[in-house]
Amino acid sequence: MAHRVTGVLIFFFLFVHVLDTALVRVSPEAYDHVVATYKNPVVAVLEYGLVAAILFHALNGLRVIAVDFWSQGPRYQKQMLWSAVVLWLVLMIGALYPVLGHAFRQVFGS
Template identity: 65%
Template sequence: MPKTLSPSKLIPAGTLYRGREGQWSWVAHRITGVVIFFFLLVHVLDTSLVRVSPEAYDAVIGAYKNPIMGLGELGLVAAIVFHAFNGIRVILVDFWKQGPKYHRQMLWGVLGLWALVMIAFSIRHLSHVFGG
């Protein structure tokens, strides 16, 4: 495999991820996946409280109704939206013949769509969290 010269070392030519956009999207996809998994775990546990003790369930749900949890919900939605849009990009990179060629442009598209969705959601969500 031919090598190309990098400022710090030799890097195999032809690899998709070289510490640039592709690798950072890979890292962000894994992190958001783990965040979503742990949310789902907590969600199943707190929802199951309703069968054990409805009073305990009401107390937990009441504790969630504060601005800090509202910001946490915003972060969760941000993770879900990025993970979903980037997942579509990953599918296109893997299964579309031209996917690797356009992976960088698709990432910028993912980030643009993510920003649009999050701006719209944030305005509405934060008005409920802080406004009533």
């Protein structure tokens, strides 16, 4: 279920991303205004959520491929799931500063 939910979330992000990028052709000033609204801590947290969704979707997708195409895949799917979740958690901890660092510097002024 989480794989499907993250897929839908990524799709909606891509849809909005295409729309706001296309805005530059209509009005560069409007595009600049929209991009300026993205520079706040709330959007930074949403960006971290996007990274989480993409990373989980990718890792779980590799697990699904292994289950489907490896003859031993169904036997080890539970272990592969937990491996993907642990790897996802480690990578998400590693992504905290690169993704959210600028937001904390904005809020706390350093």
